[in-house]
Amino acid sequence: MGSIGSNLQEVKRRIASACLDAARDANTVTLLAVSKTFGADAVREALAGGQSAFGENYVQEALGKIELLADLRPQLQWHLIGPLQSNKTRAVAEAFDWVHTVDRLKIAQRLAEQRPPSLPPLQLCLQVNVSGESSKSGVAPTELPALAAAVAALPAARVQLRGLMSIPEPAADPQAQRRPHRLLRDLLVQLQAQGLAVDTLSMGMSADLEAAVTEGSTLVRVGSAIFGRR
């Protein structure tokens, strides 16, 4: 592994190359740097390398880091990409910009009630279970249209439904990697046909970002390829 700065450049090169192959504009893919288990110094180093959007899995760990980096808050965007229990929604509504892992209405309702009116609306993605039985988190595709409609109807000044997120089963071969990403994209298109203004596909990680970009990802969540092994 190189430095965080050179790793960032390499990940951006991979995204650009996947976009070129897919005839997509590289500006349509946002890079989220997943800083879980790495300290505030690693985030500072990535920021110095031009990275401003960061993903965290564990609420408690993230809150500590957000606090340590409070001086840089205006330049940073914090995304929760890990599970969210209802007793943590207030802290999340107060500290984060995005939550990718909403999979039931109750959580979205609490976030809407608890989002401080002084802040811009919290941006939400619904986590979809694209791997069936093998994964427990995420809404089932059959239950997605109703959940999406209910979340989209929450007060727009507090929360905005932006799209879908998934964590597929790891697969080594690129064709197998593409299948769950294609499913998520098809589900987003269905929601758009349902009349919802959703534009975000949060899919793809260090090992499968090319497959995700090929299938339309607009936001890739990359940890180890930037920060190193956890």
Ligand SMILES: *Cc1c(COP(=O)(O)O)cnc(C)c1O
């Ligand atoms: C850890 C994590 C990532 C990043 O994974 P890497 O393989 O390190 O790129 C992305 N998304 C979620 C939800 C994660 O938990």
